[in-house]
Amino acid sequence: MDFLWLFLLYMTFLLLCVSGFCFLRGRSSSSLDAVFHTVEQAFSFVLPTCLQRYIDSCFHTRSVAFVVLHLILDALVFAEYTWEVLDYSLELEMNWMLVFLPYTLISVNLYLFYKCCAVDPGTVTKQNEALCTQVYEYDDVIFHRGSKCPTCHLLKPARSKHCGVCGSCVQRFDHHCVWVNNCIGAMNIRYFLLYLLSLTLTAVSLAVVITGFLLQVVLLSHMMTAAYVDSEGHEEIAGIVFIIQHLFLTFPRIVFTLGFLVILILLLGGYTCFLWYLSITNQTTNEWYKARRWQSSTPGSPKGYSRGILTNMREIFQPHTRYRKQR
Numbered sequence: 001m002d003f004l005w006l007f008l009l010y011m012t013f014l015l016l017c018v019s020g021f022c023f024l025r026g027r028s029s030s031s032l033d034a035v036f037h038t039v040e041q042a043f044s045f046v047l048p049t050c051l052q053r054y055i056d057s058c059f060h061t062r063s064v065a066f067v068v069l070h071l072i073l074d075a076l077v078f079a080e081y082t083w084e085v086l087d088y089s090l091e092l093e094m095n096w097m098l099v100f101l102p103y104t105l106i107s108v109n110l111y112l113f114y115k116c117c118a119v120d121p122g123t124v125t126k127q128n129e130a131l132c133t134q135v136y137e138y139d140d141v142i143f144h145r146g147s148k149c150p151t152c153h154l155l156k157p158a159r160s161k162h163c164g165v166c167g168s169c170v171q172r173f174d175h176h177c178v179w180v181n182n183c184i185g186a187m188n189i190r191y192f193l194l195y196l197l198s199l200t201l202t203a204v205s206l207a208v209v210i211t212g213f214l215l216q217v218v219l220l221s222h223m224m225t226a227a228y229v230d231s232e233g234h235e236e237i238a239g240i241v242f243i244i245q246h247l248f249l250t251f252p253r254i255v256f257t258l259g260f261l262v263i264l265i266l267l268l269g270g271y272t273c274f275l276w277y278l279s280i281t282n283q284t285t286n287e288w289y290k291a292r293r294w295q296s297s298t299p300g301s302p303k304g305y306s307r308g309i310l311t312n313m314r315e316i317f318q319p320h321t322r323y324r325k326q327r
């Protein structure tokens with residue numbers, strides 16, 4: 001049973017890491033501030049001050065730290081997949097299209113990742129200010145006509161928000177994402193939605209191949225019907241615990257990668273569904289969050305502006321370019 005404890009510890013550690021990263025993702029716009037504060041305080045005991053200050057600066061100024069971390073994680077998972085799983089899987093005669101699918105998906109994903117980082121999210125400037133304010137109508141609940149941004153001294157278009165990290169107002173502001181070191185706004189939300197989808201699919205395809213591979217190993221080695229002799233000399237049939245233990249000891253890195261992928265799929269998949277749901281209903285994360293706060297303080301709520309799934313999605317995938325041309 002010692003092994004099982006080790007394994008559980010391993011999984012808990014994994015879960016903590018991944019959920020930590022996922023929380024950080026939405027940090028600048030989320031309501032989980034209290035949680036972050038607690039986590040921050042816990043970290044402040046163990047991390048040296050200079051490192052703390054560095055991590056802090058990553059959240060308050062633009063920094064490529066998380067972009068690099070993202071690429072490193074990608075590279076690690078794919079290195080493990082290529083060096084260990086790929087050969088075995090092909091030897092076991094798994095469908096080669098399935099085995100190579102993750103590479104196709106990650107290529108698409110990296111392109112979209114680049115787009116999210118590089119494309120201007122729809123910054124409001126002096127030149128396009130007037131045009132930006134015409135794109136959406138003010139609802140006079142969350143967005144008020146004629147209000148100005150106290151930092152940029154420009155008119156605030158409806159649905160926009162000032163991003164403290166980027167230092168500018170962003171049209172149709174969704175949130176600031178540290179993983180792409182950019183705001184998600186009118187002009188790049190379409191890339192971001194596809195980026196999330198492709199990343200989830202990449203993780204799913206990797207997990208499917210790895211699971212298929214491990215199942216093959218179990219079946220081919222007849223582990224299900226194997227028996228072993230325990231410390232008291234009794235012969236026992238290998239159960240599921242024994243099999244997991246055996247796989248874990250034989251392919252520790254592969255099983256670890258699979259655990260990481262499964263947790264990633266759950267969290268990332270959930271987040272992807274959430275953001276797609278918001279897009280389909282013509283809301284931004286910022287508006288969703290504000291509307292919830294609004295609801296709790298006042299009866300009734302700001303009205304929705306959804307005009308049907310297709311119209312909402314068309315607006316996202318073909319954003320108004322009026323204000324872009326005149327920059």
Ligand SMILES: *[C@@H]1O[C@H](CO)[C@@H](O)[C@H](O)[C@H]1NC(C)=O
Nearest residue numbers: 136137282305307311312315
């Ligand atoms: C989405 O909502 C905004 C108001 O928040 C509205 O001005 C816009 O026309 C709506 N777009 C669609 C496609 O329904």
Ligand SMILES: [Zn+2]
Nearest residue numbers: 149152162169
């Ligand atoms: Zn501003």
Ligand SMILES: [Zn+2]
Nearest residue numbers: 163166176183
């Ligand atoms: Zn930003």
